Amino acid sequence: DIQMTQSPSSLSASVGDGVTITCRASQTITNYLNWYQQKPGKAPKLLIYATSNLQSGVPSRFSGSGSGSDFTLTVSSLQPEDFATYYCQQSYSDPYTFGQGTKLEIK
């Protein structure tokens, strides 16, 4: 199985800050990497697919990059609604695995 490791596990930031979350795969996954946002009590929501493609309706302050085994999710100028938990997920091979999550909290 491909292991997905996110860092940091938690992060405190203020409205208006920019933040970056890292996701590392245990082997190359080329660019088969997706990002999801989950708010408490809600289902995850697709943010970015195939490393850098913004899902329809997702604000442009979200961006993704990377290739091979190292990927990042960047949120520029945090808004109050961005405080949530973020998960990366590889779709390179089954079993399709997720990172453990990064909880983004308000400082």
Add this chain to the structure above:
Amino acid sequence: QLQLQESGPGMVKPSETLSLTCTVSGGSISSTNHYWGWIRQPPGKGLEWIGHIYYSGSTYHNPSLKSRVTISVDTSKNQFSLKMSSVTAADTAVYYCVPYYYDSSGYYYFDYWGQGTLVTVSS
């Protein structure tokens, strides 16, 4: 836009079989661009892919669960189902039904998630 709704018992006894159904609306389960999957999330923990099925009946399962999991599809009802046998407390989780979309560039992603249903395994 696709909408998915899980249904089934919220509580299952240990050693019994968990059964959930997902009803798809806003699109056809016979879509050639979708697989229909299940993902679970134990309380306070991360996400685990259980498996998914194509409308033709081809299935893909997480090897860690494969021997206990059956996923089936009913195209006439636009539904797909999950059965998980011999459950234990470790199977307590929110279960989501999720379409796994296959786009024209060959990428896969979970695009529209159901609201999820909590299944508690307890006697």
